[in-house]
Amino acid sequence: MSSNFLILLLPLLGALIAGLFGRIIGLRLSQLATIIGVGGSLALSIMAFMSVAVGDAPTIHEPIFSWIVSGSFKVSFAILIDRLTAVMLIVVNGVAFLVHVYSVGYMEDDPHQPRFFSYLSLFTFAMLMLVTGDNFLQLFFGWEGVGLCSYLLIGFWFKKESACNAAMKAFLVNRVGDFGFALGIFAIYMIFGTLDYAEVFELAHQTGTYPAQTAFPLFGQVDTITLICMLLFMGAMGKSAQLGLHTWLPDAMEGPTPVSALIHAATMVTAGVFLVCRASPLFELSEFALAVVTLVGAFTAFFAATVGMVQNDIKRVIAYSTCSQLGYMFFGAGVSAYAASMFHLMTHAFFKALLFLGAGAVIYAMHHEQDMRKMGGLVRKIPITYALMMIGTLALTGFPYLAGYYSKDAILESAYAAHTTVGMIAWTLGIAAAFMTTFYSFRLVFMTFHGKPASEKAYDHAHEAPWVMRFPLVVLAVGAVIAGAVGAPMVGADWFQSAIQLVEGHDALEHAHHVSGLAKWAPFIMFLFGLGASYLLYVLKPDMPGRIAKSWPGVHQFLLNAWYFDRLYERLFINPAKVIGHGLWKTGDETIIDGYGVNGLANTIGRWAQAMRRLQTGYMYHYAFAMLVGVLVLVTLYAA
């Protein structure tokens, strides 16, 4: 058994120990088992990263065992570590380890901690399965696995009706995306006869060996590769909360805050981005699919940023921010700047996990209060948390030389340098979103830490988090400062080697360094505007936001209700499903099939039924005898 296999196995073992024996071995040992599991996996991941990504060792590729075999269909579990996976390994295991440690402090009062740590480690395992697969089905395995863990962790406090509903919503909305993903996998197998990445990508580039057009229900003849990409992207939209399938992410904040940091900011929600980058050899072959990815990403970045500006729940602000940043990653991938997209995925993991865990420290300090309107002035009570949150905020908003400055600019500049219409649309929306990002991020900081305390009592009791919670924050803060500068080589030429292959002419990222002054300076200008506007509204004139909301109540409500997506879906899908279900049951089954069919038939032969009842003596051999006689009579009649 190779050490790479242990990368997957250790978190699973930790999860099983804490999950199955948590009651027996107790809390501390459960924590220890899961932390050691993930920590060990992290250490091995770093070793793998060193050899594959820093050194020039060849891609690691080891089969584990054969999973499903049926006819010519064969799929195995395997470990594939190329540079793309290596980056993900560091991100996933790094954040997972820190979140495990942080949770020791954050969850200290919870009676169900072994279960919590078990879920966290199980999630880590599923996420690692997702990123290390060498085929689409193992990816799907991890994909649904992280979905399950997300469901379990959002609903961790299952006493709360709202938490249960949020968990269910997350699962179901993701299932809608997975519906497309599954069809995409079928289509890949139908066209290429395999689900293995390497084989699929190689065959896909041999145009002419497979049908260029494929018939698809409702759409007629469509381009084969475009079809596959669009179906896969549907899955990505669900998992990464892109416009239309995003509605579960804000509600997912019902889960404990460490969960939000790990799953709903740093790792799981980026799985969609990973999927698009992993399947980049396919996406590269379809301009249409790339354009759709770009536009969906750009509109999500814009949409989520507008909504983030008016939310009052500290976690919801960060959730919409995540949604928006994922949009950036997608439009980066859409203009073929996959490397920039992965770069942003990595830096975002640091500063967004920092912001979430920082928000967790605030919530912890405020005794589980999440409404920012009830906070204020906390800078004096929890200065360390404030400093760390400020670092995260600056990194997110693109303050020069911090992490986000490198990665977000790389995406925006690539979009600009693509010199296409969709690229320009994406750039424009992205720049607008950059302004809003700075605005809502500083709004969060100002409302929480500055001004006068809204509640004296809560303020008086506020206290700094213990060291187990502060240590992960410090590590993440260091990452948020240096990840951009350190990771910058990722966007250099061919860093990802064969994992990302661009077709001729898709050179936006290469040209990104040479964009004009305006495009280069625009994000920083937006940073200044956003900071200024936020400072004006929430520090200098704190009564102004209320007055603005009053003068445009329609706009305010529209944004506060996140463009009314939830209400739309309820009217469009949920209510009709209930009405139809009830109708089919009462009218279809009971009135028509049973009423006219079965019982009607039974009544017409009522006398026969009466006779049957007299025959119902209750002795089995009577029935058996009658039956056998009947059969024998029939046989004899026939044979005679």
Added chain:
Amino acid sequence: MLSLVTFLPLIGGLLIFLAVRDQSDSSASTAKYIALGVSLLTFLLSLRLYVGFDLTTAEFQFLEEVPWLPEQGIVYRMGIDGISLPFVLLTALLTPICILASWESITHRVKEYMIAFLALESFVIGVFCALDFILFYILWEAMLIPMFLLIGVWGGPRRVYAAMKFFLYTLGGSVLMLIAVLALAHKGGTFSIPELMAIPFDFGFQIFIFLGFFVAFSVKVPMWPVHTWLPDAHVEAPTAGSVILAGVLLKMGAYGFLRFSLPMVPDASRYFMPMIFGLSLVAIVYTALVALMQKDLKKLIAYSSVSHMGFVTIGLFAFNQQGVEGGILQMVNHGVVSGALFLLVGVVYDRLHTREIAKFGGLVHRMPVYAVIFMIFTMASVGLPGTNGFVGEFLILLGAFLTNKAVAMVAATGLVLGAAYMLWMFKKVVFGEIQNKAVESITDVNAREVAMFVPLLILVFWMGFYPGPFLEIMHVSVENLVQQATAVKTGVASVAAMAH
């Protein structure tokens, strides 16, 4: 060997009949122990079938042939292949579990109950092993009697209505099947099932035979719109009755399609493929929507069964290796998972004497182990990767996609709807605050109940992570079946054209 496995339970029943003379408690417990012992022994013997099974041939194995009515050419002929073996094993596994499930909940006429159950096991295994049509038909009909009694005698308040409905529905189907069987034997000149598979029939005759079988099998599956007996039967049946009904009896119809329709009348089967697809799709979507609105736990699971069996029939009529293997695997999966779900309902019914979803809520606080088991089977039912449900559903949908994309697409909506009603139910029953006072003092699963679930839990993960051993059993037989089913038997070119 096959006859031993088949009739051992019946012999056990006879033993109970002879050994237990009264209705006292000690007699009842003797009956229970005999039944459990015999069914466990049957299961162990059935494992020998698996061990001795030759994976490399599609021929029937463990053949037994004894002339019965030589003048009519009726032979006592038994044998199994890779298509019937999984069901023999499933039946042998589920029966001891069912007997354990009845341990405390059945309190009157225990002796008769155990006899009925063992007889049922014999007949069911016999149906899967029979290779002579008359033998098959007798066992097929005989099976109805103990099931009818289980519902009618040990069932709930509306048991007579439910039992009658069940009986009339299936009897109606059986009559037409008998006609088809006789016609088939008349034309083919034999009652031997393997021989009939090799005989080409003309297209018109195939159509006639297919329809005769179709009525009988579609009732058993059950397919929409002849499914309405199932919710009633499940609601009224005792827990173990529901388990065996969902676990094994529902497999009869689909097994019939596999054993008779596809290989014997392949041209007609292909001709009617669109009809089967249509009805299956309606079943998947229709019953999933109906399941969403159910207030009774058992009814919800019953409707989900119809929806899941819709997947199975799609897989079988996809006419390719993936679809058929997925279909067979999904039948076994469904036997394991919905069997377990009915057991889970039984566990809380025994404690609270209600199945109304609204009466539960917050079970997790008092029954943490139960909650975990429930969660695992819920996820298996939803088809989460890593559980058996995924492998079956995936292969079915893949097979369907290769045959007809639109069918796969509509069927795949079942993935979303199935998750919706299962998770909703789980949330209402297990999560949340305790609403009902009675739940406050409820106890978690005991050792006997855990013993029922453990084998099923093992299967869920084993078949989910490493389905190889299960799929291997069927590879060769299914390959052979797909060849038979896709070959044009009549040799008339226009028929092939019609089938497309």
